Amino acid sequence: MVLPARDEGDRVGATVASALGAATVPDDIEIVVVDDCSSPAGRPRVTAGADRRRVRIIRSSRHLGVGAARNLAARHASGRLLFVTDAHTRFSDGWDSVARKLIAPRRILSVTIRDQASAWHGYGCRLVIPHMGTHWNTSPPGPTPHVHVASSAGTVIERTLFELLGGYDEGMVHYSGFEPEFSVRAWRSGAEIVHTTDIEISHRFKPREEVTAFLGSARTAMVHNCLRFGTAHLPESMILEMVRLHALEFPDHIREALLMLEERGAWRRREQLAASLPYGFAWFVRRFALRDQIGRPVPEA
Template sequence: MTHPPPPVGVVVPYYDDQPRLTLLLRALAQQRTTVPFEIVVADDGSPARPVIPPGLGRPVTVVSQPDQGFRAAAARNLGATHTAADLLLFLDGDTLPTPGYVQAMVDRLCALDDGSGALVVGRRRHADLGSVPADEVLRFLCGDTVSGITVLDEPSWLRDGYARTDDLGRAGEEDFRLIISAVLGVDRRLWSAIGGFDASFVGYGGEDWDLGWRAWLAGARWAHEPAALAWHDGPDAAGRAASSSGSAANTGKNTESLRLARTIPLPSVRGRALVLAQPDIVVRYLGPTTGTAADAAVVAGVVDLLAGVDAGVWFPRCSADGPDRLPPLLAQDPRVRAGQVPADVLRRARFQVSVTRPLTLSAPLDRCCAAGEWEVPGRVSIRRTRSLNRGEPPPPRRPIARPGPDPLVRPIPDDVSLERWWGGW
């Protein structure tokens, strides 16, 4: 039994470039596909409302947001809210699809999804279209040789990255850098799970890597689809940066790096020393507390867990002003919070650790997480956020080590003396 193709929405972020928009819409009109799709032009506050040329043969909706700077992430989100399509294809306004683009993206998205969401990146190539007439550019997109168009080098960092990961089939957590929003497709379920693009990104770059990071943690499968080819008019960002001064290029890239360090907690993105609102490791302390000095063992355990790692601790059973309060001293640490872990924090944390009794580990918490998923029943459980979101089975159990050298998990007695514990006596 064959199923009808899912409805598709193509979202085009746009700002004040009518000739290029017209050309892009004409390129979408010549798609060779059996898939019904609609187009949403998301205007990022252009001085004049974009004009939709007649005779496209596809439904087109125009939506607008105020001009508050370069807000491509917010524009894409706006466009996505104005289509009920099951599959969302994002295509930048300066990127022109070849006639097989939509069909190739849809086919790969449908084949890829295993129930945890799918993300597909098309192939973006670069050309200098110069002043070639629009009809000639459309012929070029169809594969014809057209004089006056110069094909530019493909960015080596993308080409090599897709080759190394077998077109993202063997991608790992560091490969979010291979996700580019200019030629991006996701299914609606994944889009809803990750909350779309982060609309707080203003300025060029970074929002697609942030979305890719959250999609990875959400459990999505990724793919790069070479058959979904679209042409960008001009070089990629690296090529444009090479033509500017080194200082200007570094400033632009550093602006992006500083923004991403707030939301992607990998050491390769933010280093290892900062204490930021978004931790790499989320710890939930699920045991009882009293809000008095009787919580000394809890305090000792949390101090040990936080030592030298990028982590935050939440006490879901505690409230800021209720009878179940945070243990004394811990309330003064900005990494320790009462209540549930916010959803936005969970979407970006690599690891989730549950602790039910005061304990200390034989190695720093980040090393224990890097060792793999495991649990000691009734004491501690270490899970990867991606594994949890993919519904993978519980990790192997490890017993509490007997007294001896280098135990993996050592309980902290309720009657611990903090003076002796911290003093090493």
């Protein structure tokens, strides 16, 4: 299991206790936590005893962000399967045996997410084009349980596939967009994302006041990440529309986000993916009969 933690403190210990307590074979579980430059008071804390012995904490002296922290944790993990989650989650009974049963080569599992404070459930996500955000699926998938985007707090993947895909895009900054970009890249590589309702992760979503404070400090990075995601995958005819939408919605952030886009080599990234992935974005559009966010067909070029 890999999880990044920034100023999560005791929540990490509670997550570890839940994961091991709900596991069928807890002795087979290895948990790698990346302390993503937490403040002294917010560093991950895990109680002594069996829980502590199953955990490795890797400390970073600089703020890596979600993608790089997950990648670092994955490099330190030794198991065949990686379960990517957050530092404030609870696990359904037998989650480990279900993951081993359902995983397969070229398959990524997306697990069900439940809000700890309500009855809300999320069943993977669907892509919003050309904004390049996501909406949760709030109903379970049908008989063919494929989803566009895996659940960010519950993604199960074989290590070999994770390494083949190159992990999460470290050209993105801090927060937002990592799971959608990784998922689209996985589909374009020939993998599939299958949702399961047999594993349920209870997740602590930020209360409104925390969300407001978080967005105030992270918005420019979030806009950049959406733009980088779209530049990497969208048909060229939609990239300008994506930029226009973000400029209208976030006029105070768009200029710096565009500068970051150039500085971090977004177009070079696009060229690399086009040369290395066996399927183009047009294939992904056809695979899911995608429409844009106002219901128009998505162009294939």
